[in-house]
Amino acid sequence: MSELDERITELENRIAFLEHASQQMSDLIxxxxxxxxxxxxxxxxxxxxxxxxxxxxxxxxxxxxHY
Known part of the structure; x- marks a missing residue:
């Protein structure tokens, strides 16, 4: 895997994490x-x-x- 592919994969993972966290916070609110x-x-x-x-x-x- 090239360095660019690794960076893209890492960014995709971060985006997925942030989307999940955002949905959890939205549900909580x-x-x-x-x-x-x-x-x-x-x-x-x-x-x-x-x-x-x-x-x-x-x-x-x-x-x-009476008191």
Whole structure:
């Protein structure tokens, strides 16, 4: 194999490695974004529940009158 062929083969190997690494990172970012979206929805739902609870005058945290 000539030196040029070896260099081409080495570059092809590096490109293949980088393509694989890029795909792995893309998959990871996609999965993280799905988790972030789920956390945002859950947080918004909890905030809404808390606001509704506060608006309805939920007194479950208050001390009973006989104390």
């Amino acid at each position: 996609y999965n993280q974004q799905k988790q972030i979206d789920r956390h945002v929805r859950d947080t918004a739902r909890q905030i809404e529940n808390l606001q509704q609870s506060m608006e309805s005058g939920d007194s479950s945290d208050e001390t009973p009158p």
